[in-house]
């Protein structure tokens with residue numbers, strides 16, 4: 546029986562290096578061809594009256610299969626059809642609309658975050674603004690807020706003041722806990738252009754989702770607006786500070802935009818939890834007993 550003709554690398558002719566599995570830019574590798582194919586396949590299987598089986602059949606005719614999985618197939622009518630793909634592969638070729646939307650959002654997020662990361666290094670286009678951004682970083686850091694609250698708590702001589710500060714402490718600890726848990730679960734790496742030169746971090750702070758600074762800023766600002774009587778300009782400044790802290794995280798290259806957006810959402814929701822569980826000498830007398838004894 547004649548053996549198949551081979552090229553100089555010993556591969557059967559028709560099975561070139563670029564056709565085995567995937568190469569950058571090839572459809573199987575997620576190049577533009579693959580994107581187009583996936584989208585067409587998705588449309589045909591979702592169209593009214595569209596037949597998902599047909600979509601799958603079209604998938605088996607795709608360049609991914611011809612070029613990647615079956616290098617010698619398709620050269621004559623007598624050859625057996627290629628074996629069906631495993632279920633997982635078909636799902637990859639035919640992602641849900643939600644999958645495409647999420648991937649697009651992620652791509653926009655990465656692109657925008659990189660564009661906005663203008664203070665990520667000394668040599669970046671706005672590198673001279675880096676010290677100011679780092680000042681904003683310290684203004685939203687957990688340590689000054691925790692130390693300031695503890696100091697206020699021990700110096701306060703009014704019951705109302707102690708109650709507010711006790712809840713502020715609870716809010717800060719809750720924020721630290723939730724951000725740590727989510728970072729450890731999601732494990733999204735910080736952007737590649739970030740320089741890891743942050744002041745006092747926890748081990749989970751190598752992860753970026755969600756932004757702890759953004760959540761703390763949103764939480765603190767809602768707390769302050771609800772519990773301090775401030776003149777309008779100071780209220781505006783408080784809200785402005787929150788947004789500037791969030792923006793500075795992206796400009797410093799510490800975070801992607803979605804990390805900060807989710808951080809704001811988280812901080813906003815955390816205030817609702819704190820407000821709902823508001824600690825007072827009536828519902829948590831043990832916490833206030835320290836001052837009763839003074």
Ligand SMILES: CC(C)=CCC/C(C)=C/CC/C(C)=C/COP(=O)(O)O
Pocket residue numbers: 686687688691743744745746747750752753755756757758759794799
């Ligand atoms: C009581 C205790 C464990 C305090 C630790 C305070 C601390 C080191 C907080 C970390 C703050 C920080 C660097 C957060 C990271 O913020 P991202 O905006 O970069 O996520």
